[in-house]
Amino acid sequence: MTDLVKENILLNAVTSAFKIEGKVIRDRRVEVHADKNTVSSILLFAKKQLGYIHMNHMTCIDWIEQGEFELVYTIYHPVDKLTLFVKTRIDREIPVMENIDTIWDHANTYEREMREMFGIEFPGLVGEHDFILEDWDQIPPMRKEFDTHKYAAETFYTRPGREDAKDVREELSKRSGTVVPDFAKKYSRE
Amino acid sequence: MVREKETTLYIGPQHPGITGNMMVKLKVQGDTVVSAATHVGYLHRAFEKLIERRNWIQAFTLLCRFCVPEPDPMELTYARAVEELDNREVPERAKYIRVIVMELARMQSFMLWYAGQSGSAGLYLTPQWSVGDRNYILDLFEDLTGGRIYHMYIWPGGVRRDLPEGWTDKTLRTMDYIEKRLDEYNKILFDNTIFQKRAQGVGIVPKDKAIEWGVVGPVLRGTGIKSDVRIDEPYEVYDKIDFDVPTQEGGDIWARALVRKEEVRQSIRIIRQAIADMPGGAYYNKVSNPMKWTVPAGQAWAKTESVRGEIGFHVTSDGGNKPYRVHVKGAAYTHGVTVLEKILPGQNIADVSFILNSLGVCPPEIER
Amino acid sequence: MSFIDLKGMLQPLGAVKQLFKKPHTIQYPYETNKASDNYRGLHFNDLDQCIGCGNCSTICQNDAIDMISLDNIDGKKGDSGLRPRIDNGRCCWCALCVDVCPTGSLNLTKDYIFVTDNPNDFLLTPGLDNPDAKDRLSYTCDMNTSLSLYDRVPMRELDGKERVKSFAEVVLGYSEEEARAEADRCISCGLCTEACPENMHIPEYINAIARGNDDDALRIIYDNNPLPEMCGKVCTRVCEDVCALQVRGEAVAIRWLKRYATETAPTVEMIKEIVDPKIEEPNGFSVGIVGAGPAGLTAAYYLALKGYDVTIYEAQAHAGGMIMYGIPKYRFPLESIDKQIQYMESIGVKIKYNTKVGKDITFDEIYTNNDAVFVGIGLQNPWNIGIKNEDSPGVISAIEYLKIINSDETYDVGKKVAVIGGGNVAIDGARVSARFGADVTILYRRRVEDMPADWEEIEGAEHEGINIVPQAIPTRIIKDEKTGKVIGIEYLKAKMVAEDGGRPRPVAIEGSETIYECDTVIGAIGQQADFDWLPENYKEDLIIERGKIQVNDLRQTGVTKIFAGGDSVKYGNSDAISAIADGFNAVKGIDKLLLK
Numbered sequence A: 001m002t003d004l005v006k007e008n009i010l011l012n013a014v015t016s017a018f019k020i021e022g023k024v025i026r027d028r029r030v031e032v033h034a035d036k037n038t039v040s041s042i043l044l045f046a047k048k049q050l051g052y053i054h055m056n057h058m059t060c061i062d063w064i065e066q067g068e069f070e071l072v073y074t075i076y077h078p079v080d081k082l083t084l085f086v087k088t089r090i091d092r093e094i095p096v097m098e099n100i101d102t103i104w105d106h107a108n109t110y111e112r113e114m115r116e117m118f119g120i121e122f123p124g125l126v127g128e129h130d131f132i133l134e135d136w137d138q139i140p141p142m143r144k145e146f147d148t149h150k151y152a153a154e155t156f157y158t159r160p161g162r163e164d165a166k167d168v169r170e171e172l173s174k175r176s177g178t179v180v181p182d183f184a185k186k187y188s189r190e
Numbered sequence B: 001m002v003r004e005k006e007t008t009l010y011i012g013p014q015h016p017g018i019t020g021n022m023m024v025k026l027k028v029q030g031d032t033v034v035s036a037a038t039h040v041g042y043l044h045r046a047f048e049k050l051i052e053r054r055n056w057i058q059a060f061t062l063l064c065r066f067c068v069p070e071p072d073p074m075e076l077t078y079a080r081a082v083e084e085l086d087n088r089e090v091p092e093r094a095k096y097i098r099v100i101v102m103e104l105a106r107m108q109s110f111m112l113w114y115a116g117q118s119g120s121a122g123l124y125l126t127p128q129w130s131v132g133d134r135n136y137i138l139d140l141f142e143d144l145t146g147g148r149i150y151h152m153y154i155w156p157g158g159v160r161r162d163l164p165e166g167w168t169d170k171t172l173r174t175m176d177y178i179e180k181r182l183d184e185y186n187k188i189l190f191d192n193t194i195f196q197k198r199a200q201g202v203g204i205v206p207k208d209k210a211i212e213w214g215v216v217g218p219v220l221r222g223t224g225i226k227s228d229v230r231i232d233e234p235y236e237v238y239d240k241i242d243f244d245v246p247t248q249e250g251g252d253i254w255a256r257a258l259v260r261k262e263e264v265r266q267s268i269r270i271i272r273q274a275i276a277d278m279p280g281g282a283y284y285n286k287v288s289n290p291m292k293w294t295v296p297a298g299q300a301w302a303k304t305e306s307v308r309g310e311i312g313f314h315v316t317s318d319g320g321n322k323p324y325r326v327h328v329k330g331a332a333y334t335h336g337v338t339v340l341e342k343i344l345p346g347q348n349i350a351d352v353s354f355i356l357n358s359l360g361v362c363p364p365e366i367e368r
Numbered sequence C: 001m002s003f004i005d006l007k008g009m010l011q012p013l014g015a016v017k018q019l020f021k022k023p024h025t026i027q028y029p030y031e032t033n034k035a036s037d038n039y040r041g042l043h044f045n046d047l048d049q050c051i052g053c054g055n056c057s058t059i060c061q062n063d064a065i066d067m068i069s070l071d072n073i074d075g076k077k078g079d080s081g082l083r084p085r086i087d088n089g090r091c092c093w094c095a096l097c098v099d100v101c102p103t104g105s106l107n108l109t110k111d112y113i114f115v116t117d118n119p120n121d122f123l124l125t126p127g128l129d130n131p132d133a134k135d136r137l138s139y140t141c142d143m144n145t146s147l148s149l150y151d152r153v154p155m156r157e158l159d160g161k162e163r164v165k166s167f168a169e170v171v172l173g174y175s176e177e178e179a180r181a182e183a184d185r186c187i188s189c190g191l192c193t194e195a196c197p198e199n200m201h202i203p204e205y206i207n208a209i210a211r212g213n214d215d216d217a218l219r220i221i222y223d224n225n226p227l228p229e230m231c232g233k234v235c236t237r238v239c240e241d242v243c244a245l246q247v248r249g250e251a252v253a254i255r256w257l258k259r260y261a262t263e264t265a266p267t268v269e270m271i272k273e274i275v276d277p278k279i280e281e282p283n284g285f286s287v288g289i290v291g292a293g294p295a296g297l298t299a300a301y302y303l304a305l306k307g308y309d310v311t312i313y314e315a316q317a318h319a320g321g322m323i324m325y326g327i328p329k330y331r332f333p334l335e336s337i338d339k340q341i342q343y344m345e346s347i348g349v350k351i352k353y354n355t356k357v358g359k360d361i362t363f364d365e366i367y368t369n370n371d372a373v374f375v376g377i378g379l380q381n382p383w384n385i386g387i388k389n390e391d392s393p394g395v396i397s398a399i400e401y402l403k404i405i406n407s408d409e410t411y412d413v414g415k416k417v418a419v420i421g422g423g424n425v426a427i428d429g430a431r432v433s434a435r436f437g438a439d440v441t442i443l444y445r446r447r448v449e450d451m452p453a454d455w456e457e458i459e460g461a462e463h464e465g466i467n468i469v470p471q472a473i474p475t476r477i478i479k480d481e482k483t484g485k486v487i488g489i490e491y492l493k494a495k496m497v498a499e500d501g502g503r504p505r506p507v508a509i510e511g512s513e514t515i516y517e518c519d520t521v522i523g524a525i526g527q528q529a530d531f532d533w534l535p536e537n538y539k540e541d542l543i544i545e546r547g548k549i550q551v552n553d554l555r556q557t558g559v560t561k562i563f564a565g566g567d568s569v570k571y572g573n574s575d576a577i578s579a580i581a582d583g584f585n586a587v588k589g590i591d592k593l594l595l596k
Ligand SMILES: Cc1cc2nc3c(=O)[nH]c(=O)nc-3n(C[C@H](O)[C@H](O)[C@H](O)COP(=O)(O)OP(=O)(O)OC[C@H]3O[C@@H](n4cnc5c(N)ncnc54)[C@H](O)[C@@H]3O)c2cc1C
Pocket: C234, C235, C236, C290, C291, C292, C293, C294, C295, C296, C313, C314, C315, C316, C319, C320, C321, C322, C323, C326, C327, C328, C355, C356, C357, C358, C376, C377, C378, C379, C380, C399, C402, C424, C425, C428, C533, C565, C566, C567, C568, C574, C575, C576, C577, C579
């Protein structure tokens, strides 16, 4: 378990074939970082040549500060019982990614969801645009800048009768006549 | 034969069977399905988004709600992903407790499956029995966690409370009772010609396509492929426990039913062993103040075998006190969309919800 | 397989036999379902136990909890006066609120049926709306199951035997890791801020430490305390007495965390760089300050920042007042004081040392040459013990003794020392004597638990081998007839008598005279202010009652232009932080007077 032989063999196989970086995360977990254009070739290679025939998962992470979406493809070898993560980053401003539902049929569902929730386009993707959301007119909601608090406040009304709620910290400041300076407020209780 | 006119038929979005609110849009010719498309959107609660606004412990209370029939594996999978990121040891006793909870969760969920599977075949006695007997398992949960359906019990670092006094004895007694009841279920369901006729040869998932379609759990094992996270990538103390992973050939509803029928018994076996072997000691490796607890930056992928197959959590931390992203993948995500759409064509309308049930489709898990 | 499968058709019919079994679901006579012992039903809150910290409302991820004022509950120190109200339309019974309740007042009950046709009833104030639910508690949380972190990160200290060998600082301070862990325990309720005389922004700076932003922590601290290094080491920390965690466990080590933050800036330059104080343009007003104790220094610091021309007149050679000449150096080393004073001087505070007002300069001069005056003279004269032979050589007051030692002069206490008193000053006198190799005994009138000294100080003294004799009332000092020097002290043992349910008083037991032989008797039963320097005409207008100058909440005296603060005024607890609060508030007063 601890010598990670299988893991390193896998890592080498993928990184040397595509001249990319990667690492063994722990036993049974290997990740590689690919350019978005090579992702489908890596997935195909892993599936056909290495036996990673099962795709467990596909996910998207919005790194808003870096201006990127990170896509993670999680694939699995049922015999070796290894999991390979193929990770790539795409520009948040031009969120286009290759469609891979020809490699795994169920990628279609993930991609439809990502299209809807993150606004990522997958050229050639078949499937209705409204997957989970209906008549959605805001920005794709899983993007980090979508503020659920604000949306809820604008869309729904709050039940009456709770206006008398007080903030403990404020109440105490008021009572003792102190002012928490603005630069310190970010450390006050959330 | 006269070519019949094609009509569109909607199954759902009211519970088609008892799986939850979703809609399958069918094109049918006569009684035969020509094509099917899954529509979800009736249960979307944006949990994954809401979690990003909550801290690591607050988030845990939302997780169980991802899937109503089987909340516990969600808690466990999340806990394991977070523990991996945080390098947090879990006390041995907690691991055993977790295994027991997982298997009880599996059993209560099977009881619901019994109900759904037979109910959607028009056999209404089994649901009465199994849902009734499920309550005895829920009683155990209530004693253990204070809640019946949503337990909010397994959290990062261990479990929330130690076993109450006398709980293991009560559990063992319940196991004996359920074991006896299973024989009676057999008589009214598995030995029942009606059920056999309805299930055999229907809703076939082809063995050669199964893995590629992303099929997991009992559905996959029903095609003869032995795959179970509990043995493939053992977690908690499953590697110290003796149990079988049943498989069946055929890939039809019947095969899946037989797999499940055996799995309940395996669960009882696991619970008995876990209770016998459970060590004393701590049940929780306390995390820091929940409002301030931060988890080191990184990503973790944890998976757990639920009653419907593999549940995976992809958890990303940016080092803060809230999860940066939690993406949940339940078995139904593929079963309810890709697989369903592929195997429904050619089937009889009357079998649609029967098939839905046998695939273990849980709509809240699809849209979360 | 033929369709007629006899076994498969008949088997299910076997179910008919169930008809004759006892049903599982229906019971005759009717019984209600009993909820389990830790069922998560409606909330119950013990309103008396609750301190309104609001942690429940912070953790509730459903925003189900509001903190509201109730008619019959008033806020006080250590209680915000607010109580949780649950919106049961939102609650999901996760019970996190219970698991984070530091006092254990909030619990869930077995009540799971709640029917009403009035939607407003679902806003339930637990404890108020369901007082009887007290008997049906189910999901509760003790200190083991709680998510609160009740145990303080222990402070490393020199070993007791090691300590008495020198004046090396006893407390070693938190490491970064220890400080973060300790800061993590804080639940940010802010109850402490009300108890702190200076209302420091405690949750904020602790949270900054927890998040690893020590610079911000320091900046927040300096916002209203210019002597944090001193407070971090020796503050009386009344804040910790009301910490929400202290109800069941150990208070957050607020003082040590402040100390940690100040230790991240070990030089004057670093303090200046991090705090980066904004010094306003000179505003043309000047303020004269009498006494460079904490009160005077604080007023001077914030006045200087606001552009006032500030001069302090200090009788002694060093600034700091009692924190320089009273507090022993093993608690607050000289470098620390020097650093704090240098920092003040670096932002423009002028201090005239060795200038006793009334002797080296007249008060009139200060009064007429300045737009306002602040008086922070402290309590420089000790009270007498009031027993026979007190004037013998070998009897000394603690503050005199400490002043000698802190001025690096010598005083021989001999082999055995008796210290009279139970406050911090007594303990200081005792622990300093112990450092000169003396065998020390403290005689105190009441019980050990009644001692006003800080418990950590009492413990510290015990670890250093100091003997405490409680319930001992000194009656006379015994002197050597020939030399006149002290050779012992006689005391009576006392029993504690509570009259009319009041605080128990020590009453001497007749005939219990005991003699303790010793070379020195150190008296530490209190100090008083010295107003001899003040011209008579001011004394009247200032209004001095029971030895203390009377001031309003802006620390203004009976004379419009004169403000006062510190030990010599009526406010506060006679500790450094109260003196700081006086100085800080006087600045507001002076601002109001001069700038309007
Ligand atoms: C032994 C001892 C230990 C203590 N330990 C602690 C502790 O651990 N924690 C704590 O919080 N507090 C402690 N205190 C109390 C604390 O030191 C005082 O509360 C605090 O110093 C009061 O500040 P102040 O500014 O009012 O007066 P002081 O600190 O007494 O300062 C007054 C200053 O005014 C000067 N002065 C007086 N008259 C004149 C004059 N006519 N002309 C010029 N200058 C004059 C004095 O020389 C002195 O420097 C202790 C006190 C003592 C005596």
